Amino acid sequence: MTKRPFPTFYIPHGAGPCFFMDWTIGPADTWDKTAAWLENLPKMLPQKPDAIVIFSAHWEADVVQINSHPNPSLIFDYYGFPEHTYELTYPAPGSPVLAKRIQSLFTTANISSELDPQHGFDHGMFIPLKVMFPDADIPVVQVSLHTSLNPAFHQQMGAALQSLRDDNILILGSGISFHNMQILMRGEDPDDHSIHFNNWLTQACTASPATRKIMLSNWRVAPSASICHPREEHLIPLMVAGGAATTITGTNVFTDNVMGVNVSAYQFG
8 A cells, every 4th residue: 555645743742741740730631632632643644654753842953953863862851840750751762864864855955964863852752752652662853943943944944854754754843832931821811812823823824835934934923923932942843844845735733722822733734
């Protein structure tokens, strides 16, 4: 049977290790719907992926880095959470071979990159993947964002890798579509900033690919954009996911209200 090309996704990775603890800011079930959606995501795929390439909001570098460690350790880059959340495991293997292929694709696209044989998996990777693929039996290569956080550049990064979709490889952007910590900690958004921005983001992602590219490159003009993302590192993985499906219209495949704000996930393909 011929394997179908993979869609790409921009997923909400939650807040710290939220899927593996009783949540304390708001009701205990605050993140249950998001966790259930992530758990169901593998059923949306055409088949089980042979590998996963993931871009997390929690790794930036002046030169794009590609994790080439065969067995990366976990980086517990969250603070003040229950002790057991620092004992979580996710022993997914890396793939030095795929890492080198990614670097070759970047080189062809005139994107400078380096292999990083030391970097581990940060929580933007292992927390959502532990929900989505709990067996940890799929090789994963994590790729950094560029410190410029330039949306057009990150769409170009995604476009450089779109051929991977034809080879049974799943490309994920891991972040969250609303990331203003002051509003999140209050647990309410009385001016509906998240709704205004989320509506615009859905309009952008579901537009024609050419229009989407322009809108996402200029996301700062969106309603409440700078309030929803005072710093854009949690939005930029969306640019990679969309860029990796340059000819395909996107779909809003999930929206939830957590900690008083709307957050969404998007599929391309």
